[in-house]
Amino acid sequence: MGSTFLPAVGRMAVCGGTHGNELSGVYVVREMERQRKVNGDGVWPIPVTTVLSNPRAVKECRRYIDTDMNRCFSSAILSSPITDSSPYEVRRAQELNAMLGPKGSAGAIDMICDLHNTTSNMGLTLIHYNINDWMTLHICKYLQTKITQVPVRVVLMDIPISAAYSLESVSKHGFSIEVGPQPHGVIRADIYNVMKEAVEVTLEWIQKFNSGKVFEGGEMEVFMFQRSIDYPRDPETQELNAAIHPQLQDRDFCLLKKGDPLFLSFSGETLKYEEEEPHHPFFINECAYYEKGIAFHLAKKVMLSIPTVQVKKD
Known part of the structure; x- marks a missing residue:
């Protein structure tokens, strides 16, 4: 099977x-x-724009000011009119779309790598959206071969890019x-180092790809998002009735089979997984998902079969 030719990054x-x-x-x-200040732009193989996406929230060390900005990048929200009552994060999302996009346009930046922490293990x-984005999948596959100190997994959301609501969908x-587990508002050196290496390895792949290296296709394991599961709640007060079972x-990405424990109620009762079809849970007990009514995703x-890729020469 021949190569799929893709434009340089x-x-x-x-x-x-x-x-x-x-x-x-x-x-x-x-x-x-800091590296750019010391060494100049030539420190990376291609021009890299560094962005503190939500500077007000960073300053206050909060997830967001008015609303979760990583839910503000759908085409509908990016094209909504800005009024006096628009949330700060919607305004900022439109600024970032103007800077890095516009989303879905020929002028959009080639690649966005958006960095997050989770309290989950x-x-x-x-995480990305497009099951046919061979370049992104090849970068993910390369990261799996290069980073060895923690498991490296790929989650595909597979929804239309126009509906995709997170920042990386602009590119x-x-x-x-x-990368996790790391408590929010805390920096852990081991977690930081994994993330920093992931960015460096991504840039290494881009340099090799742009210089003509052929990346062989093959089979690749991915986790396809299915749906979210909420905590058991009191029907009247909506307060939690149970916590994630010990x-x-x-045990993110473990195989969940019928009869496996899911929740432990506060009165001591174990609630089990009842579905016939096994699934893999992830974002288990993520701190920031309590407000979203999510105990974990399945x-x-x-x-996936991905093709061999190489750069398209002008």
């Missing part, structure tokens, strides 16, 4: 602080800005990097 953005209390990305961006998880290619806690593990 001309420009990339590395974004941190989309959630202002997820500190690894904030400090990776600041360190990259997810190691290094790469032609792109993915978010989730046997499920910290995914299905599939093998």
